[in-house]
Amino acid sequence: SVEVVIVPDAKAGGELIAAAIGRLLRHKPDALLGVATGSSPLPIYEALTAQVRAGGTDASRARICQLDEYVGLPPGHPESYRSVVLREVVEPLGLTEASFMGPDGSAEDIEGACAAYDRALGEAGGVDLQLLGIGTDGHIGFNEPCSSLASRTRIKTLTEQTRVDNARFFDNDIDQVPHHVITQGIGTILEARHLVLLATGEGKAEAVAQTVEGPVAALVPASALQLHPHATVVVDEAAASKL
Numbered sequence: 001s002v003e004v005v006i007v008p009d010a011k012a013g014g015e016l017i018a019a020a021i022g023r024l025l026r027h028k029p030d031a032l033l034g035v036a037t038g039s040s041p042l043p044i045y046e047a048l049t050a051q052v053r054a055g056g057t058d059a060s061r062a063r064i065c066q067l068d069e070y071v072g073l074p075p076g077h078p079e080s081y082r083s084v085v086l087r088e089v090v091e092p093l094g095l096t097e098a099s100f101m102g103p104d105g106s107a108e109d110i111e112g113a114c115a116a117y118d119r120a121l122g123e124a125g126g127v128d129l130q131l132l133g134i135g136t137d138g139h140i141g142f143n144e145p146c147s148s149l150a151s152r153t154r155i156k157t158l159t160e161q162t163r164v165d166n167a168r169f170f171d172n173d174i175d176q177v178p179h180h181v182i183t184q185g186i187g188t189i190l191e192a193r194h195l196v197l198l199a200t201g202e203g204k205a206e207a208v209a210q211t212v213e214g215p216v217a218a219l220v221p222a223s224a225l226q227l228h229p230h231a232t233v234v235v236d237e238a239a240a241s242k243l
């Protein structure tokens with residue numbers, strides 16, 4: 001079953017998870033760390049950066065990989081997930097693009113780019129620790145409700161709800177939010193050795209309850225965590241309020 005850890009607030013959640021990443025890096029300095037975008041994981045990246053700057057953690061050999069990406073944004077677009085991960089994670093940790101891998105959302109052959117990325121993750125030795133956020137509709141990565149629990153990295157169409165949720169990153173203009181995305185599949189995500197989902201705030205309470213206590217169902221993609229031998233869900237009091 002999924003391990004649930006309740007923390008007082010997002011900052012404490014970030015520190016707890018950053019400490020776990022620090023332990024992983026001590027034991028495996030070149031660990032492959034799967035990172036998620038959205039607001040929820042930001043406290044993790046802040047705490048990890050602080051740990052590295054204080055000299056407590058050596059992340060110089062860490063490798064970073066992306067969970068998902070918008071399709072069709074120009075490569076340097078500030079809200080492409082590649083740009084976001086470089087800005088929020090890779091650069092603050094003192095790493096370069098050489099330590100980073102992600103799917104190519106501006107490829108001409110999107111299906112080929114999906115398959116190539118899925119393969120590359122395996123060839124890199126697999127993800128050691130995958131960070132996850134959760135959508136209000138229970139999605140992980142961009143695996144929207146009804147995604148196959150065995151799915152691989154592929155192109156998906158966003159739901160209206162997710163485009164509304166993400167419009168804040170695009171000047172609150174939903175028309176600027178791409179319709180299509182590349183996401184690691186649920187089957188791909190489940191291959192990571194440790195899954196760590198951080199959810200904070202009242203708005204995630206229902207999705208968290210369904211994830212942890214509901215049936216394993218394609219309607220709630222995050223419920224697939226129950227199939228994983230080592231999955232941890234870190235929540236603040238508000239996100240835990242429906243457990």
Ligand code: GLP
Nearest residue numbers: 036037038039040133134135141
């Ligand atoms: C996006 C990302 C997800 C993320 C979700 C929640 O849809 N693709 O990986 O978990 O947003 O974002 P937030 O943490 O900002 O609520």
